[in-house]
Amino acid sequence: MRHRIVPLILVGATRLAFAQEAFDHSPTPSAPSPPSALGSAWLDLRQTAKPGSIQAVPAWVESVSLVAADPKSSTASTVFRIRLNKPGDAQSVLFFRLFFDDKPDSQPEVIAWDESGSQLLRSGPLGGGIDLDSSESVMIPMHGIATIDVEVPGDGATVRGAYLEWMTSGELVHAASAGTQDSVPQPFSLTTRLRAPTQDSEQFGTVTASLAADPIRIGSASDQAAMFQFGIESQPLLALVSFEIAGPRIDSPPEVIINGVNAGAVSLALPELADPAYRGEMHTFMNEMQFQYTGWVRAQKIVPLASLQVGANNIAIVTGPNGGASVIRSTQIQLKYLWDKSDYILKPEH
Structure with missing residues (x-):
């Protein structure tokens, strides 16, 4: 699993230009946020809206928007821009999983920006160009990060969605034979990454x-x-x-x-x-x-x-x-x- 960053924009109750309506259904500040509402979000990034499809997001996802590629350029990229507001000091690392069609010429990248527009992190191309529907995850240290971009060559039709979950940090105890990265539990997963031994x-x-x-x-x-x-x-x-x-x-x-x-x-x-x-x-x-x-x-x-x-x-x-x-x-x-x-x-x- 590689570690990276991303930005997008969701506006309260406005219609997403590329998918469906996004509504903020998070509780008011006086009501405690349930762990599921605070900790994770699913963003449907498909550009084909289904009738009556509503996207609910927690309050820390401020907006999601689409910056379309220039149709006159053969090398232009589409950007899905996600703007986030960190819910608290305890949430310092964001797990970001992107779902996409892993085509050799359309591998997406995750890019993180601060409020001033300075680039803080860049993932590099995700996936292996295996020409299958797939997904890749990155861990993003959210210190000073306000926006995460998913940049993909072409019209962006290969991107399907993103799953975001806040991770808690602390001292990690793991077997010496296993790397720290492979020992971090991933959401929903029952196993860690399988590594091929370099020698018998x-x-x-x-x-x-x-x-x-x-x-x-x-x-x-x-x-x-x-x-x-x-x-x-x-x-x-x-x-x-x-x-x-x-x-x-x-x-x-x-x-x-x-x-x-x-x-x-x-x-x-x-x-x-x-x-x-x-x-x-x-x-x-x-x-x-x-x-x-x-x-x-x-x-x-x-x-x-x-x-x-x-x-x-x-x-x-x-x-x-x-x-x-x-x-x-x-x-x-x-x-x-x-x-x-x-x-x-x-x-x-x-």
Whole structure:
């Protein structure tokens, strides 16, 4: 997760030029603000207004506005400008998650400004140009920041929304083997970022080996699979394949094929259902809405030992039958062996 900043403008009860009406429904100063109203906000930045769609925002989101790109310029950018009023001294860091279509030529940037118009922070291009609906998050230190801009090349149609939540700061205790950045809990998430090891390692009888750290595009056909090869010197007691996947259909997760044998679908460590990254899809002749997660999710699969062999092994990863295109990264395998402190029991048969 990278750390960055952003600005936009929402005017009390005026119509947003690019989306829907925004109303300030926050309580009066005499009434205490509920934690949800104080701590987070969802901003719909789609430029197609739905009839009767109303956007409610907490009082600390002052305004959201759109600065359209010059249609006569081929290199112009669109800016979504968000103006904020920090709710209190305890709120010093803002979690900013942007939802967008991650196209190679339209990667957005988050830029933070102070009241005088001086630029304080700039994220650099977000996303990896994977050509999928995705999302990226940044942590923004809000010292002196009044406005956050989301700047995107073109007409801005690739930007869908933004989720903002105030973070509290304090002393963070984490395992020495985990970086501070990966140890910070993210809203809605149940796991931290999966990192591919730079070299093979062994701990407590478990060998961890990277298969590929870089992103790889996959599909459901055999010629669209991500292919890996690894060797083992002895048969393990347990084997686990792990990776992160962007844009999975949650009802059709990826499948893992070991030495030509389909081991079945992976398990997805899905975030809470309140996460705005869940995007619904309706298909003709289908009564139920299908959902895609427009972000990165950890996936894992226990490998059947009968599928492994001493020597060279081949692993293929494909999307599920209805999964469409996805991208995976940080692919790795763990092999568990007996060690001198292994904990196991012998249970007699009755």
